[in-house]
Amino acid sequence: MNILLIGSGGREHALALALVESPLAERLFVAPGNPGTAAIAENVGLDVSDHGAVAAFCRAQSIGLVVVGPEAPLVAGLADDLAAAGVPTFGPSKEAARLEGSKGYTKDLCAECGIPTAAYERFSQAAPAKAYVAARGAPIVVKADGLAAGKGVIVAMTVEEALDAIDMIFGGAFGSAGAEVVVEDFLEGEEASFFALCDGERALAFASAQDHKRVGEGDTGPNTGGMGAYSPAPVMTPEMVARTMREIIEPTVAGMKARGAPYRGVLFAGLMIGPDGPKLIEFNARFGDPETQVMLPRLDTDLAALLLACAQGALPAEPVRLKPQTALTVVYAAKGYPEAPERGTEIRGLEAAAAMPGVTITHAGTTAEGGRLLANGGRVLNVTAMGEDVAQAQARAYAALAAIDWPGGFYRRDIGWRALQK
């Protein structure tokens, strides 16, 4: 089977590494890919927003499976158009991707299906939202309804802050993503990311991870796409996984089917694990980045077969097999990230670092120019290591980072600290 993978980040390089290992895989194309995927697959310069062109490419190259990495093509309906063209596609329909695209949509589904989440209200005007905040008190959380590149959530410690956030969102800070606002209670506990594969009817637990969203050590400073992660998340014990499947994932799959929008793809649940169990913070309709870089090295089941089964509505009955080891990834970012990452600085020494025990390096924002590798983004490289435990995985990842010669980059030195404390 030939496979087309859509995307260009570290997540897609990790997906490509797992897909090429599949006995089902003949040729793997990546659109647009990056220098990392170019080394193991065929990068193609398709315009992914032109769904007709993607479908024509699939026909011409006899593509048996399309795997969509990022959310934007899903929200734009790429999976619908490919399915209509008869191409098996891993990733939800436009309607089902509303679980990521609209926080209000997801909160209403939770209310309908009894899924544990923070108490909330939806607003399309500032005055009633402010009155709700005043009545409810702080801490409280104010969210732009739509996709806001991870910046649309304000965790307000005071009523004042929450009122300002409402003005900011309705004032247009996030464009049309802020046409509606969700205000919800502040949840206490420990965050974890949990992933389940869904085929429209059923779901299979995939894996858990925890990421570090803040740019600075000790989880301080501005939010980023993620500065590092590890899998499994120690807080996701087998009991917690079973509860998450029963209380959150399975009711969502049933609810989406009842809404006429069966969910096929990976359901990424951002969870708060509190004293009374898991609560849903948000859903994403795709794999996480950098969570994928730590989950896939632990996978002991054929990834292409699993993703094809989701696309075809035929998930196997057997659980997904995972290696018991821990994987930990550190994001090597360009100086200036997240505000103004510096581009074009040269990176050396990757081969030696990648040859160290248990280490895999994925490209997230690089470009190859005249035999040199240059930084070309904010999050530039992911240095991932497997180990018998968090401490070993962490030591191996940092040893590999030390072997990379990139004066233009920086990384956090404390990835995994919470897991190590346990």
Ligand code: AMP
């Ligand atoms: P989101 O974009 O929805 O994942 O929110 C970004 C971050 O805001 C989450 O990872 C949490 O750290 C925090 N957050 C969101 N909602 C809540 C909540 N109800 N209570 C506490 N923290 C929250």
Ligand code: GLY
């Ligand atoms: N690392 C968080 C995300 O992929 O949304």
